[in-house]
Amino acid sequence: MADEEMKVIIGLEVHCQLDTASKLFCGCSADFRADAPNTHVCPVCLGLPGALPVLNKKAIEYALKVAKALNCTIPEEGEFCRKNYFYPDLVKAYQITMGDNPLALGGYIEIEDDAGNPKTVNLTRIHVEEDPGRLVHMGNKERGHYTLVDYNRSGIPLIEMVTEPELSSPKEARRLLNKLRATLEYLDVFDPEKEGSIRVDANISIKGHERVEIKNISSYKGVEKALTFEITRQKNLIRRGGTIARETRHFQEGKGTTTSARSKETATDYRYFPEPDLPVIRVASWVKDIVLPELPDARRDRFMQQYGIAVNHARTLTGDLRLAEFYEDVADVGAAIAASWIADILIGELNYRDMGLSEAAAHTPEFKDLLTLVRDKKITDKAGVDVLRVWLDDLHAGEKKETPAQIVERLGLARESGESFRGIVEQILAANPQAVADHKAGKKGALNFIVGQVMKETKGKSDPREIHAMIAELVGE
Amino acid sequence: MVSENDVLHIAELADIGIATSELGKFTEQFNAILEYFDILDTLAADDELDRPLVNVFREDEVTPSLPQEEALANSHNPEDGYIRAPKVI
Amino acid sequence: MSDAYNAFLSDIEIPSETAGPLTGVRIAVKDNISTKNIPTTCASKILLGYIPPYDAHAVELLKAAGATIAGKTNMDEFGMGTTTENSAFGPALNPRDTTRVTGGSSGGSAAAVAAGLVPMALGSDTGGSIRCPASYCGIVGLKPSYGRVSRYGLIAYANSFEQIGPMAANVTDTARLFSVIAGGDRRDSTSVDKPYDITGLRADIKGKIIGVPKEYFGEGVDTGVAETVETSIGRLEELGATIREVSLPSIRYALAAYYVTCTCEASSNLDRFDGVRYGPEPEMNLPWHDAYTKVRQAGFGPEVRRRILLGTFALSAGYYGKYYVKAQHAKQLIRRDFQRVLTECDLLAGPTMPNIAPRLGELTADPLRMYQTDILTVPVNIAGIPAISLPCGTAHGMPVGLQLMGRMFGEEALLNAALAFEEVA
Numbered sequence: 001m002a003d004e005e006m007k008v009i010i011g012l013e014v015h016c017q018l019d020t021a022s023k024l025f026c027g028c029s030a031d032f033r034a035d036a037p038n039t040h041v042c043p044v045c046l047g048l049p050g051a052l053p054v055l056n057k058k059a060i061e062y063a064l065k066v067a068k069a070l071n072c073t074i075p076e077e078g079e080f081c082r083k084n085y086f087y088p089d090l091v092k093a094y095q096i097t098m099g100d101n102p103l104a105l106g107g108y109i110e111i112e113d114d115a116g117n118p119k120t121v122n123l124t125r126i127h128v129e130e131d132p133g134r135l136v137h138m139g140n141k142e143r144g145h146y147t148l149v150d151y152n153r154s155g156i157p158l159i160e161m162v163t164e165p166e167l168s169s170p171k172e173a174r175r176l177l178n179k180l181r182a183t184l185e186y187l188d189v190f191d192p193e194k195e196g197s198i199r200v201d202a203n204i205s206i207k208g209h210e211r212v213e214i215k216n217i218s219s220y221k222g223v224e225k226a227l228t229f230e231i232t233r234q235k236n237l238i239r240r241g242g243t244i245a246r247e248t249r250h251f252q253e254g255k256g257t258t259t260s261a262r263s264k265e266t267a268t269d270y271r272y273f274p275e276p277d278l279p280v281i282r283v284a285s286w287v288k289d290i291v292l293p294e295l296p297d298a299r300r301d302r303f304m305q306q307y308g309i310a311v312n313h314a315r316t317l318t319g320d321l322r323l324a325e326f327y328e329d330v331a332d333v334g335a336a337i338a339a340s341w342i343a344d345i346l347i348g349e350l351n352y353r354d355m356g357l358s359e360a361a362a363h364t365p366e367f368k369d370l371l372t373l374v375r376d377k378k379i380t381d382k383a384g385v386d387v388l389r390v391w392l393d394d395l396h397a398g399e400k401k402e403t404p405a406q407i408v409e410r411l412g413l414a415r416e417s418g419e420s421f422r423g424i425v426e427q428i429l430a431a432n433p434q435a436v437a438d439h440k441a442g443k444k445g446a447l448n449f450i451v452g453q454v455m456k457e458t459k460g461k462s463d464p465r466e467i468h469a470m471i472a473e474l475v476g477e
Numbered sequence: 478m479v480s481e482n483d484v485l486h487i488a489e490l491a492d493i494g495i496a497t498s499e500l501g502k503f504t505e506q507f508n509a510i511l512e513y514f515d516i517l518d519t520l521a522a523d524d525e526l527d528r529p530l531v532n533v534f535r536e537d538e539v540t541p542s543l544p545q546e547e548a549l550a551n552s553h554n555p556e557d558g559y560i561r562a563p564k565v566i
Numbered sequence: 567m568s569d570a571y572n573a574f575l576s577d578i579e580i581p582s583e584t585a586g587p588l589t590g591v592r593i594a595v596k597d598n599i600s601t602k603n604i605p606t607t608c609a610s611k612i613l614l615g616y617i618p619p620y621d622a623h624a625v626e627l628l629k630a631a632g633a634t635i636a637g638k639t640n641m642d643e644f645g646m647g648t649t650t651e652n653s654a655f656g657p658a659l660n661p662r663d664t665t666r667v668t669g670g671s672s673g674g675s676a677a678a679v680a681a682g683l684v685p686m687a688l689g690s691d692t693g694g695s696i697r698c699p700a701s702y703c704g705i706v707g708l709k710p711s712y713g714r715v716s717r718y719g720l721i722a723y724a725n726s727f728e729q730i731g732p733m734a735a736n737v738t739d740t741a742r743l744f745s746v747i748a749g750g751d752r753r754d755s756t757s758v759d760k761p762y763d764i765t766g767l768r769a770d771i772k773g774k775i776i777g778v779p780k781e782y783f784g785e786g787v788d789t790g791v792a793e794t795v796e797t798s799i800g801r802l803e804e805l806g807a808t809i810r811e812v813s814l815p816s817i818r819y820a821l822a823a824y825y826v827t828c829t830c831e832a833s834s835n836l837d838r839f840d841g842v843r844y845g846p847e848p849e850m851n852l853p854w855h856d857a858y859t860k861v862r863q864a865g866f867g868p869e870v871r872r873r874i875l876l877g878t879f880a881l882s883a884g885y886y887g888k889y890y891v892k893a894q895h896a897k898q899l900i901r902r903d904f905q906r907v908l909t910e911c912d913l914l915a916g917p918t919m920p921n922i923a924p925r926l927g928e929l930t931a932d933p934l935r936m937y938q939t940d941i942l943t944v945p946v947n948i949a950g951i952p953a954i955s956l957p958c959g960t961a962h963g964m965p966v967g968l969q970l971m972g973r974m975f976g977e978e979a980l981l982n983a984a985l986a987f988e989e990v991a
Contacts, residue, residue: 020537027540037558038548042540043600043620046548047838049613049721050600050622054755058537077528082834084881086492088562088854093837136559138566146850148559149842151548269490271881273890276725276831278755279530484875491833491878492840492855493871494863503872509934510876514822517892526898529950530713533755547619551844562842563850563857 006235007207010173010227011165014180015158016190017131017197018062024130024157025053025096033194037136037150045155047091052277055080059157060283062189063103063128065290066159069183072107072126074284080275085268088147089132091154097129099272101280109183110297111175113168121176124162131156134196153196159189165203170227173202177220178319182296185321193356202227206234210246214258217251226251230258299324307335316343323347326361333371341371341384349388353396360395370404382460383413416461421454425470428453436475447471479507571659571668573677577637578604582629587764588746589632594678594687597638598645599730600719601625604635608721609653610643612865616844622719623754624688624730624747631746636684639674643867644836645692645723647671648936649929650699652869657926660703662964666923669699675733676703685734686743690720692728693824694918694943697955700733701967702923704957706740706984707733711975712950713758716751722835724828725756727947737956737985741767744977760975769986772806774912774979781817782916782942782969790961795917798958798968801990802915802983812907812914816899817945823896824944825937826880826889832870833877839865872933897948904949908973913983917942918955918967942969952977954984958991 023030026044043051067074079101082094107123133151161180167173181198184190191197199218204227205211214230217223234244249258294302296318303314303324317327317339330338346367350357360367370391374384387407394400408414428450429436438446447468454467481504488495495503542548549555569577575597582589595601598608600618602625607613621629628635642652650673651657658673660666661681668677672689676699679687689696691709700707708731715730722728732743741764750759778799783792803809841848841861848857866874880889907914920942929936946953951974958968968987972980 022537022539027535027538028542029539036545038555038560039545039558040542041548042542043618046543046843048600048618048620048844049606049608049616049838050598050618050717050719051620052718052754054535054753055533056537057534060534077531084834084837086837086840086855086858088565088842091838091843093840094834135562135565138564145564147562147565147854148556149562150559269883271490271834271878271883271886273830273834273881273886276756277722279533280528282531479879483879487875487879487882490882491837491874492858492862493866493874493878494859495871495875496863499868503875506872506933507876507879510825510937511879513934513937514826514880514889516819517822517826517896518888520819520892520895520899522887522891522895524895524898526894527901530756530758535752543619550619551616552842553847553850560843561850563848563852563854565854 006238008168008231009165009205009207010167010169011203012163012167012173012176013201014161014177015199016161016180016184017194018059018157018159018189019191020056020058020062020157022056023155024056024059024128025155028155030156032152035152037152040152041154045091046151053096053275055278055281056157059128060103060281061286062187063126063159064283064286065187065189065292066161066184067104067107067126068287068290069187069292069295070107070109070123070126070161072104072123074104074287075101076282076284077101078103078281078283080278081272082275084271087132088149089135089154091133091151095130095132096275096278098127102127109163109176109179111172111179114171119172121166122164124164126159126161129158129160130154131158170224170231173227174220174224177223179296181220182319182321186293186295188293204230204234206231206238206244209234209238209244212244212246213248214251215248215261218253222251222253225256226258229256233258303327307331307339309335309339313339313343316347320357322357322361326357326364329364330368330371333368334375337371337375341374345385345388349392353392355392355396360392363395363400366391366403373404373408377415377463379408379413379415380460380463382455383408383415386411386413386460412459413461415463421458421462421467422470424457425454425467425474428457429471429474439475479504479511569683571661571664571677571681572640572656573658573674573681573683574637575607575609575640575655575674576605579637580604580629580635582632582634584630584632586630586632587742588628591633591686592636592684593628593633593743594636594639594675594684595625596641596672596675596687596689598641598690598721598723599625599688600721601635601638604638606638606721608644609641609655610865610867610870611654612839612845612862614846620719622730623716623751625719627747633746639672639678639687641674642671643870644721644832645671645690645695645728646832646869646873648694648698648939649924650674651926651930652867654867660923662704663923666925666964667702669702669919669923671695672707672733673699676700676705676707679703679705679733679735686739687733688730688743688747689733690728690730691947692724692828693940693947696731696733697918697943697953697967697969698940700955701918702965704965705733705735706737706954706956707731708740708744708954708977708981709946709952710744710748710977711952713756714760714762714952714975714977715747716754716757718751718753722831724831725835726831727824727828737981737988738767740954741981744981748977758975762977766978767985768982769989770979770982771802771986773808774983775808775810775910776802777810777812777907777911777914779812779814779817779907779914779916781814786938786941787917787920788922788961791917791919791921791966794959794961794966795968798987798991799915802987805986805990810911812911814900814903814907814945816896816903819896820900820945820948821937821941823893823900824940824948825876826893827897829873829877830881830890831877833874833881836866836870836874869933900945900948901950904945904951908951912973912979914971916969918969919943922962922964922966946971950974952980954980956984956987956991
C-alpha cells in the first residue's frame with residue numbers, strides 16, 4: 001500500500017483538572033502539590049467504609065462553562081455512575097464518572113489543519129469525573145517489589161473532553177490540545193502550569209485497520225511524540241504485511257515509544273451502573289446564565305484589528321492567556337515591535353532557558369524599557385537580543401542585578417551612528433577586494449559578507465541598514 | 478445457564494477467587510438464583526424513572542483533612558507518608 | 567458484659583460526655599456503623615484490625631444526645647443474611663430460645679435488647695435487617711423512610727435501600743432513639759432534612775384506614791404466624807381503625823428486583839476491601855490482582871462471596887440490561903403500587919416475617935430459600951417507605967412480629983399507631 005493511501009485517524013480523550021478549591025466529592029483542599037503525601041485526604045477520598053460523596057457545585061459550573069464555550073448541548077439529565085476496576089490508586093475500586101448520561105454532548109473546536117486552513121473538530125461528549133491517587137514508586141530490586149501511593153490527588157475534579165476521530169496528524173492533535181488548553185485557561189477553570197493537570201488518551205488507527213489506544217500521556221509534547229511513534233510503528237507493520245492488534249498501549253515518556261499493555265489490564269469489564277449515592281443532576285437551564293469571557297479566537301481577531309498585527313503573531317500571542325495579557329501590557333511601546341519581540345524572540349529565549357513567562361512578566365516595566373531602547377534606535381536589534389539574554393540569565397539565576405539600560409551601559413552596546421564606523425568600513429573594503437569585486441559583479445551574498453565583517457568589528461553597535469547604505473555609497477551599486 | 482467457566486471468569490473479574498472444591502456448588506446455586514431473577518425479563522423498561530431527588534450539591538468550601546497519622550493508621554508499613562500497595566509491574 | 571447470646575463483637579464502652587435527651591442511656595451499635603477509635607468489622611474477617619478515624623453521623627448524634635455507646639453488635643457479614651449466622655464470629659443466639667437464630671442481619675442488636683443487656687440499639691435495614699430480628703426476638707424495630715436518617719458512616723451493602731434505624735423493647739424507646747438520629751445531613755446526598763419530634767408521640771389509631779395487602783398472607787406464610795397477625799389486625803379494628811383489603815400485584819417482582827439491585831451495588835461497594843488502606847495485609851510482592859484475590863478470598867465468607875459474584879455477573883457486559891435495568895423498572899412499579907394503596911389507606915399491616923425464628927443451621931444450606939423469607943420485608947425497602955415490626959404474640963411458642971407500614975416520611979403516624987397497638991397488645 002502506498003504511503004499516501006495510509007490515512008491516519010486520531011481521536012483524543014483529554015482530561016483536565018478543574019481548578020476548584022476543594023475536591024469533587026469532599027471538602028479536602030485541592031491545592032496539594034506542595035504538601036506531604038496523604039495529608040489532603042479524608043474518609044471520602046480515602047474510600048473508607050461508610051463515607052459518602054457529595055458533589056461540588058463549582059465543578060459542575062466550571063464544566064458547564066467549558067461546555068458552553070465549546071458549543072455543546074446539555075442534556076436535561078446528567079447521571080454519575082461507577083466504573084469498576086481494581087488498581088492501587090483507586091480507593092473504592094470504582095471511579096465515579098459519567099456514562100450513558102454525560103454532562104454535555106456534541107460541540108466542536110476550531111483549529112488549523114497542517115496546510116493552515118481552518119478545520120472544525122467535533123466533540124463527542126464532555127463529562128466530569130474524579131482523579132485517582134498517584135503511584136509514586138513502582139518497586140525495584142533495591143527497595144523491594146511493592147508500590148507506594150499518595151492519595152492526595154484522589155478525588156480531584158477532572159473534566160474529560162472526547163473528540164470524534166477527526167484529527168489526521170500528530171500536529172493537528174497538538175494544535176487541538178493547545179486550543180483546548182487556551183480555552184480552559186481563558187475560562188479560568190484550569191491551571192495549565194500545575195504539574196499533571198492535563199492528561200490525554202489517544203485513539204489512533206490507519207484507515208482500514210484496527211484502532212490502538214495510547215493511555216495516559218501527560219504532556220503536550222508527549223502527545224505529538226507518542227502519535228508520531230505510533231504512526232510509524234503501525235505503517236511499518238502494515239508495510240511488512242502485519243496486522244494491527246486492537247489493544248491498549250502505554251507511552252514511555254523517556255524513550256518516546258509506546259509499549260503494549262498486558263492483556264489482564266485491558267480485558268477489564270468496567271460494569272458501569274448509576275452511582276446510588278448521588279442524585280441525578282438537571283443543570284441544562286443554568287447554561288443561559290453563564291457569561292463567557294472573550295475566548296482565544298475572539299481575542300486573536302481583536303488583536304489583529306486593534307493592534308494591526310499579523311495573523312500568525314495574533315494567534316501565537318492569544319494561544320496562551322498569560323501571554324495575551326503580557327502583550328497587552330507591553331503593546332503601548334509599539335504594537336508591532338511588541339508583537340514581534342514577544343512572539344518571535346522572547347518565547348524562544350524563555351523556552352531555551354526552560355523559564356515560564358511569569359518570570360519575565362514579573363518585571364514587565366524593564367522589558368518595556370528594553371523594547372523602548374530598540375524602538376528609539378538607542379540600541380540595534382542585535383544588541384537588544386544580547387541585552388535580553390543577559391537580563392533573562394540574571395532572572396533565571398534568581399540574582400537580578402541590572403536593568404536593561406545598565407546592561408547596555410556595562411557592555412557598551414549603545415548604538416553609534418554609521419559615520420563613526422566609516423574608517424572601519426573602508427578598511428574592510430580594502431582588505432576584501434575579491435568580495436568587493438563579487439559584489440560589483442552582482443554576486444548575491446557578497447554584500448552580506450562585507451556587512452557581517454563590519455558588524456563583527458563594531459561589536460553589533462552599528463546598524464546593518466546604515467552599513468549597507470555606506471558600502472553602496474563607497475563602492476557604487 | 479451459567480457454566481463453571483462463567484463463574485470462574487466472574488470470580489476473576491471480581492478479584493475474589495474460587496476454590497475448585499466449591500465451584501460446582503456455587504454454579505448450581507448461581508443458576509437457581511438467576512432462574513429466579515428471570516421474572517424481571519418479562520417487564521418492559523420504557524418508562525421514565527422517577528427522580529425523588531435532583532441537584533444535591535455542596536459549595537466549593539475546604540474542610541479539614543485527616544491528620545496524616547490517622548490517614549495512615551490502618552495501612553501496612555507506610556513509608557515516608559506513602560501507603561504501601563502490591564506491585565503493579 | 568455477660569453475653570451468652572454472642573450479641574456483641576466488641577463491648578468497649580464510650581461513656582457520654584454531654585447531657586442530652588439520652589443521658590445515661592446505654593446504646594448498642596450494629597458493627598456496620600462506623601465508630602471512631604472502636605473496631606468496626608461488619609462481622610467480617612476482611613475488616614479485622616480496622617479502627618475507623620471517624621464516627622457515623624448517627625453515632626455523632628447519639629454522643630451529642632448524651633448516650634453511652636455500649637459496644638458493637640454481631641450481624642450477618644456486611645448485612646448479608648436473614649439469620650446472623652453469616653457472621654465471621656459465630657451466630658448470635660435468640661434469647662427466647664438459644665437453639666434458634668435471632669434473625670438478621672441486625673441479630674446482635676436485637677438479642678442485646680431482647681436479653682435486656684441494653685434498652686436500645688441501632689440496627690440497619692436493607693431488606694428487613696431491623697424488622698426481621700425484631701420479629702424473631704420479640705422486640706420493636708423501625709426501618710425509617712429512605713433519607714430520613716443519614717447513611718454517612720453506615721458501611722454500604724446496598725445503598726439505594728438501606729437505612730440506620732432504632733430497635734428497642736417498646737415503641738416509646740424506639741421513638742426516643744429515632745428522634746435523636748432523624749434529620750438531614752449534608753454529608754449524605756440522599757438525606758432529607760425531616761427531624762422527628764418526640765413530643766408528638768401519642769397513641770392514635772382511631773379512624774385510620776389500614777390496608778391489608780392480600781399478598782402478605784399468600785403462599786409460604788406459616789399458618790400459625792398468619793393467625794397471630796390476623797388476630798392483631800382484629801385488635802387494630804377494635805381500636806377504631808378501618809381495615810381494608812388491598813392488593814400490591816407488582817410485589818411478585820420484589821424479591822428478584824431486590825436481590826439484583828443489592829447484589830449489583832454490593833459487588834461494587836465491596837470491591838474496595840483489598841487490604842491496602844485497611845484490613846488484613848496483602849502480599850505486597852505479588853501483582854495487585856493476585857494479592858487482592860488472596861486477601862478477598864480469605865477475608866469474605868461464602869454468602870458475601872456469593873453475592874459479590876452474583877452482582878458482578880449481573881453488571882457484566884451483556885447482562886446489565888437484562889438484570890439491573892429491569893430491576894429499576896420493577897422497583898418503580900412496586901413504588902407506585904405502594905403509593906397508590908397508601909393514598910387510599912393511612913397505613914398497611916401484615917406479618918413482618920412469614921415464619922418464626924428458624925433453628926440454627928436450618929436455612930444455611932439453601933441460599934434461595936433464605937432469600938425467600940425476605941419476601942414481606944423487602945417491598946418496603948424498594949418503596950422507600952417506613953415500617954415497624956411490633957411484637958404481637960407468639961406462634962409455636964416463639965415471637966411473631968406485626969408489620970405496620972406508613973407513607974413516605976410518615977413515621978409520626980406510624981409510631982402513633984404502633985403505640986396504640988402496644989397499649990393493648
